[in-house]
Amino acid sequence: MEILAIDVGGTKVDMGIVKDGKLIARDRFLNSPSENIVNLISSYIKDKDIDGVGIGVAGQVDYETGTVIFGGNIGWENFPLGRLLQEELNVPVFVENDANIFALGVWKYELGSKPESVLGVTLGTGIGGGFVYEGDLLRSKRGATLEIGHMVIEAEGPACTCGSHGCLESLAGGWALEKWYSERTGEKLTGAQIHERARSGDKEAIFLYQRLGYYLGIACASLANILNPDIIVLGGSISATFPLWQDIYEAEIRRRAVPPVKDTPTVVSTLKEAALLGASALVEQALTR
Template sequence: MKQTGDLNLVKKINKTIVLHHIRTDSPISRARIAEITGLTKATVSSLVNELIESSLVEEIGVGESSGGRKPMMLLFKGTAGYAIGVDLGVHDILAVLTDLTGKVIREKRIQHHNESVEHVTRLLTTTIRELIDTAPESVYGVIGIGLGVPGICDEEGNLLFAPNLGWENVPLQAQLEAEFGLPVVIDNEANAGAVGEKQFGAGKDTANLVYVSIGMGIGAGIIIRNELYRGATGFSGEIGHISIQHDGPKCRCGSLGCWELYASEHALLEQAGQELGHEVDLESLLSKAENGDAGVIQLFERLGYYLGVGVVNIINGFNPEFIILGGRLAGGEKWLMKPLLELLEKRSLPHPRKQLKVEFSELQDRSTVLGAASFAVAKFFASTTVSVERS
């Protein structure tokens, strides 16, 4: 249901706006906030003082005068609390402790061989516990845990289906909340990655973007008007299973000719294995290409072509301004980019393409983990804040 309005709501809305400006445009003065937002100076003063009271904002001294009294500059106090972000991978766990601004305080990387759900979740909890224990003293302490997982989640934070982990129906959120007594957010790794790119990566200034995570499978996180877009039931972006050849080979999802059969890491390794006559891993392929191995380079270029086919579908279906390619395969940027861009040039509609950018991630393998941490921070602020869109 829609929420009714009262004075309390008004205050929440305005407090959120004021905090937002302090978070994004800091250092900033009370007067400048009033000017930008249209709120009166009195209102801003009152709200800012409450935010200082609750330790989320601090005064850092006077700034430059512009012809009158010097302004008192305000800063968001990122160290008022800390968040945990985790990227649960198929063979490794990457976990970080960040402050409320998303700055990484500590990072931990652990390999696992995915023996069992119990084994991996035990690794997960000990890793998280360790990071929590090293968190500096702060007003709010560790405010929550965000998790990016290689699979489909529902709204209650159950990991419904993670084919590459071989997991099904794991109530991860409930387990972790019980373990740590903290708010936990769980989402698909591509969704988390998209948020990570939006907040900290190449997508900072773009309201509409698609993050394509190219790993063993292909997933996508979609951000529309600065917000993560989720499908009807909370999990969309199973974009790797959009068919690019209706009578192609059978995919484990049931459909035929799915994109990820052609353009994923798995597809590359399979293809390379056939051509070379023995199994290879991504690292060795990358170094071979680096050394000028023409056959391997051709494999990458072929992959670039197939990546392009799917990217054209994303452009025509979702019409984003910016497509960011991430995941492990992003290491092959050098050989993937050219055939991909050539294909786009040839095959996408002129209207949507006009303002389109396609780039590889600059956060490398940290998009997901940073996005996950920012989920936790967002949940923390959502509990006390609200917003209204202009109609």
């Protein structure tokens, strides 16, 4: 089975061809506006014979219809991505939240389908969550399951892209990190540049990462209390900074989680193609069950 796997994030679009569980081609593009994404995908698979398409999108997704209900960081609202692609490509198309496909890819390909339950947390421009239990994703019909980036951590906190205030994403997301650094120093840097500053001993950058770890620790302790996962796996660009905030994150987990889940391990995924492989697994599950 040959599958086109796609991961649409806040700043990029990753695409690849997965054949029999192996990624045989991969490319990255700058994020495209909604009116161009169908053309981009159609051009990418021109002259390729594929059996289906799996797509992860940063936002709330109606899995049944393939509609992106709301993607605040990519500017999509009620966008019928699945229908448009299926009409264009004439193959089965399955659209899912990007954190869900990350969690599914980690469970199947990195952890070998062994843990009963996995909580995947994606840390990039925004923050997302996906939960796999015995190989199945936790879903709801309204497409907003485990929108952990929009858990309210501080009731009177900063404004978020969703319209609320004090969301985890507004305190620890990539866009928030860049905003806070700019406000505190007057310099506009990318997340990668702030990371480099922190590694070089920049006190402001280190403070912001520790602050990020504090809020993520609060959030993940609450999630562990609710879901009791066997393991928490971090992914996304910000997960590479884990050593900068691991201590404060783990301290908050121990402080706030109930006794049975205080020792839930948290690791950083080492599977760079987890999201694309998860998108492929999504298609395989749908076509073979």
